[in-house]
Structure formats: structure tokens, C-alpha cells
Amino acid sequence: MRAIAVVEPATAEVMAEVERVGEVDVDAAVERARAAYPAWRAVSPEDRSALLHDLADALSGRGEELARLEARNAGKPISDARGEMAMVAECFRYYAGAPQRLLGDTIPVSGGVDMTFREPLGVVGMIVPWNFPLVISSWKVAPALAAANTIVLKPAELTPLTALELEKVAVEAGLPEGVLNVVAGPGSVCGRRLVEHPDVAKIAFTGSTEVGAGIAQGAARTIKRVTLELGGKSANVVFADADLEAAAAAAPSGVFGNAGQDCCARSRILVERSALDEFMGHFETAVKAMRVGDPLADETEMGPLISAGQRESVGAYLDDDSPVAFRGSAPEGPGFWFAPTVLCPVSNQDRQAREEIFGPIASVIPFEGEAEAVAIANDTPYGLSGSVWTRDGARALRMSRAIETGVLSINSNASVRVSTPFGGFKQSGVGRELGPHALDHYTEVKNVYFATEEG
Ligand code: NDP
Numbered sequence: 001m002r003a004i005a006v007v008e009p010a011t012a013e014v015m016a017e018v019e020r021v022g023e024v025d026v027d028a029a030v031e032r033a034r035a036a037y038p039a040w041r042a043v044s045p046e047d048r049s050a051l052l053h054d055l056a057d058a059l060s061g062r063g064e065e066l067a068r069l070e071a072r073n074a075g076k077p078i079s080d081a082r083g084e085m086a087m088v089a090e091c092f093r094y095y096a097g098a099p100q101r102l103l104g105d106t107i108p109v110s111g112g113v114d115m116t117f118r119e120p121l122g123v124v125g126m127i128v129p130w131n132f133p134l135v136i137s138s139w140k141v142a143p144a145l146a147a148a149n150t151i152v153l154k155p156a157e158l159t160p161l162t163a164l165e166l167e168k169v170a171v172e173a174g175l176p177e178g179v180l181n182v183v184a185g186p187g188s189v190c191g192r193r194l195v196e197h198p199d200v201a202k203i204a205f206t207g208s209t210e211v212g213a214g215i216a217q218g219a220a221r222t223i224k225r226v227t228l229e230l231g232g233k234s235a236n237v238v239f240a241d242a243d244l245e246a247a248a249a250a251a252p253s254g255v256f257g258n259a260g261q262d263c264c265a266r267s268r269i270l271v272e273r274s275a276l277d278e279f280m281g282h283f284e285t286a287v288k289a290m291r292v293g294d295p296l297a298d299e300t301e302m303g304p305l306i307s308a309g310q311r312e313s314v315g316a317y318l319d320d321d322s323p324v325a326f327r328g329s330a331p332e333g334p335g336f337w338f339a340p341t342v343l344c345p346v347s348n349q350d351r352q353a354r355e356e357i358f359g360p361i362a363s364v365i366p367f368e369g370e371a372e373a374v375a376i377a378n379d380t381p382y383g384l385s386g387s388v389w390t391r392d393g394a395r396a397l398r399m400s401r402a403i404e405t406g407v408l409s410i411n412s413n414a415s416v417r418v419s420t421p422f423g424g425f426k427q428s429g430v431g432r433e434l435g436p437h438a439l440d441h442y443t444e445v446k447n448v449y450f451a452t453e454e455g
Helices: 023-042 045-061 063-074 078-096 133-146 161-172 187-196 209-220 244-260 273-288 308-315 369-378 393-402
Strands: 003-008 013-019 112-120 123-127 150-154 180-182 202-206 225-229 235-238 268-272 324-327 341-343 361-367 386-389 443-451
Touching (some): 003 063, 023 187, 045 063, 063 078, 133 150, 133 161, 133 202, 150 187, 244 386, 268 369, 273 341
Parallel strands (some): 235 386, 268 361, 341 361
Antiparallel strands (some): 003 013, 324 341
């Protein structure tokens, strides 16, 4: 067997081996999805809805088992993994309501009736990363199934386990064979083949901006639809009039959640200069209290990085000149550990403030007044998420409109809800996932004119 040795980041040991598929297997999976499409498309909206409800129930029933698998394979705290598995089931439940709600329009025209239909695309290729393996898969799979598409899903080679389980659970829950096909293999082979395959109608991708740009280029050759959820360098803007204790208490999870390997990480913390000392005092207390360790322990708040390579790439952002204000703790090896690290003061022109580090390093950038905060927040090629902390409601609304980002939270660091749109401005992506908006990206609008005038 051509095997993928799946490594547990907390121990650096192999936890499973799965078959590594190649180009011909991707072609076979696309063919299965293509063959399953006509029958799946013919399933009534009511039955498709019932099936998605059954799948949501099956995923809920397996929630703890899947959470443990994800926690071990992705190195994430079990409490986070449990939350993610609850979101996976919720996502299928949310889109179970969609098949009967894919509404069209009737449009007033002369001589007849004009109406629109929301048609499925056909076979959708999905390429997902290692940071939130199953939850990001569900954001794509659930709306695509609701809209009657069939699917070939490629998880990241580092974290294929829960996606492979999803395929099994889906079939057990009654999804016809061939509707959802999971192919575990390298992006440069399997992902690339999906992108170039003439029978794939769309690619839904989450990952790095660099790979996303290549996918957009590759997809152009066959005019595939593309949605891209890419990197971020989001701002967490703290004004002096904010509840500074609350802002500082929330800042660690905002930037160090998932060990900083989160496209929504608020890795640039902009603090109004007059509040800097007070904020940093509270922030230091919160970071030093973080429990970094065994992902399977209930109390753990941060686990290891995903791989030795990721630890090396994150570590390259620190050198002797780095303005390290303070660091949290991390276990010694084995495992790919990295202590949460806060740099202050950082200029927005510094490398640490410009590049997506994708690890637990936060850059604190002081500012003076609202105009400078907006200028710094927007001085980045990215635009995915962000937060603003203030007690001034009008300022909160001004900032909401001024910051160029797809998702913004006021006095909170929450980014994602199943029922609300998620996606990026600028180089953070194209399209929206979740909420009703995602369905637009898994359907085509068909316009039908029906002449009714006699003679
Ligand atoms: P990638 O963008 O390389 O990987 C994301 C997915 O794309 C994986 O399934 C990968 O497969 C696949 N892939 C890789 N190359 C190709 C290709 N040529 N054609 C089609 N699919 C491809 O992210 P990395 O895992 O390499 O992480 C690198 C950096 O990307 C991180 O440090 C971070 O900055 C950013 N990133 C951002 C994410 C986000 O959520 N926005 C998520 C992950 C990473 P495989 O891994 O199996 O080879």
C-alpha cells in the first residue's frame, strides 16, 4: 500500500496509516461522483433534507469519537475539538433546511412568464487544510449536498482521518454511494488533478493565499467556478475607552487559539497608546495563565503546532532583535511545541506584522486615535476577520464600516457562526461560506422564459 503515515503532533509519533491515493484514483473518484449525480439530483428536496438531518444526527452520535480523533491528529485541545464537532453537526442540520428553500424568482416581462431556478453545478472538488479539518469540510460539503451536487473532497495529507470517517458516516446514514468521495493524497498531485479535471465544475478551497492563487489560475483553463478562503493578518483594535480587562482576557484565544494556526487569528493587536501599559499588564497575566499541553486533557487551552516544519517556519519569525515582551509556557519535546509569544512594540511595516505567521506569535502595535487605527488595520494585503474593542457605539459603527474585512466583531473575538457569512476581502479570498450566502456558490441561476400569448 502506498501509505500516508499520519503523525500525532503532541508526540511526534505515527498514529495511523492510510492509503495515499494518486491521480488515477482522483479520476476514478470524479467518475463515481459524475455517475452518482443524475440520481442524487433527482432525489426530492424533502428526501434530501431528511438525509442531511440523518447525517447530522449520525455525526452528533459520533461526536466524542470524532473529537478525540481530530484532537490527536491536529494537536488541538479536546475542548476545542468538541466544539468543532458540535459545529459540524449543526452545519449539516442548518443546510438540511435548505433543499426546500432554494427559491427562484418570477420576473415581470411582456408576452409570457419569466422564472428562475437554482440548479446544482454537478461535481464539486473540495480541497481543505489541516488546521480545522472536519469543520472546514462541513462548511463546503453540507451546502453542496443540500443543493444536489456530488463531491470529491481532498483533505490535507497531514490530517486525513476525520474526512475519511465522514465518508463512512455519510454512507451509513443513507447517502448514496458515490455522492461523497474522499481522496487522501498530496495537494501537488491530487489537488492539482481535481483543479484540472474537465468533469469538475467547481473548486472550493481553503488554505494558503499562494496555493489559492495557483488554483484560481489552474481553474481558469476549464472556466471552473472557484471559491477561496485564504490567509489573514487580522487586526484586534483596542481603544483606551474599552473594557481593557475584557479585551485582554479575550486576546489570547483571539490570537493563540488553535496554536495561532487559524486564518482568523487576530495576530496584529493594535492598542491605543494611552492604554498600552494597562492592557499589556492584563494581557501578560492572561497569556502566562494559559494551559499549554496534552491536547486530550480537558483543561488544555493550547496544543502543539501541526508539524516540525511548521514549528521551524514559525520560529524563523523570532531572532535576537525581536522585541519579545513576554512568553507563555510550553512543554519540552517530543512534539512540536512552541510557547505563545508577544512582541511589543511592533511597527506595521515589520515582517511579523505583514506576513501570516500561522503560529502563536502576536504583534502589539501602538496607535494614536481612530484615523491611525483604521490606516494600520487596512495596511495589509489581507482582509479576513478582526475585532474592535470600545465602549463608544458610534465609534464601533464607524470602525465597522472603515475596516476592510469580511468579518468583524465588536467587543468579541468570535468570527464564525453557521448561520452567518464568512469569507475575505482582498487577498483573503473570493466568495462566502456558511449562512444562506454559501448556497449561491453551489448553484447556478437558470432563467426560463415561457411564452403565453396566443397566436
Ligand atoms: P496549503 O495551502 O499548501 O494547503 C491547503 C490544501 O491545499 C491542502 O489540502 C494541500 O494538500 C492542498 N494543496 C497544496 N498544494 C496544492 C496544489 N498545488 N494544488 C491543489 N491543492 C494543493 O497550506 P499548507 O498546509 O502548506 O500551509 C502553508 C501556509 O498556508 C500556512 O503556514 C498558513 O500560512 C497558510 N494556511 C492557511 C490556512 C487557512 O485556513 N487560511 C489553512 C492552512 C494553511 P496537502 O497538504 O495534502 O499537500
